[in-house]
Amino acid sequence: MSLPNCPKCNSEYVYEDGLMLVCPECAYEWNPSDSVEEGDGLVVLDSNGTRLADGDSVTIVKNLKVKGAPKDLKQGTRVKNIRLVEGDHNIDCKIDGFGAMKLKSEFVKKL
Numbered sequence: 001m002s003l004p005n006c007p008k009c010n011s012e013y014v015y016e017d018g019l020m021l022v023c024p025e026c027a028y029e030w031n032p033s034d035s036v037e038e039g040d041g042l043v044v045l046d047s048n049g050t051r052l053a054d055g056d057s058v059t060i061v062k063n064l065k066v067k068g069a070p071k072d073l074k075q076g077t078r079v080k081n082i083r084l085v086e087g088d089h090n091i092d093c094k095i096d097g098f099g100a101m102k103l104k105s106e107f108v109k110k111l
């Protein structure tokens, strides 16, 4: 049986501690049965470890370079109506002046 990657930092070095799973890299602990009960299995956490959901609004917590864009995405930029997706960049969204793009949840904070 293989353990899931850490939902917060995506580390592969997660280990079991009783009922909890523990990430040695960011010290995040969680109960794997929590997400199973909610059904969809897609757990996306923001930079504070708050769980995000489709339709949430977030702010960007650091300046981000955007491939192909003439300017950086500035810290504090608000992003409305996000959509969670599988993968490394796990937030689908539209940002004024940038258009449709994907973000990593670790670079945002829920409003």
Ligand SMILES: [Zn+2]
Pocket (backbone or CB within 6 Å): 006, 007, 008, 009, 010, 011, 023, 024, 025, 026, 027, 028
């Ligand atoms: Zn981690």
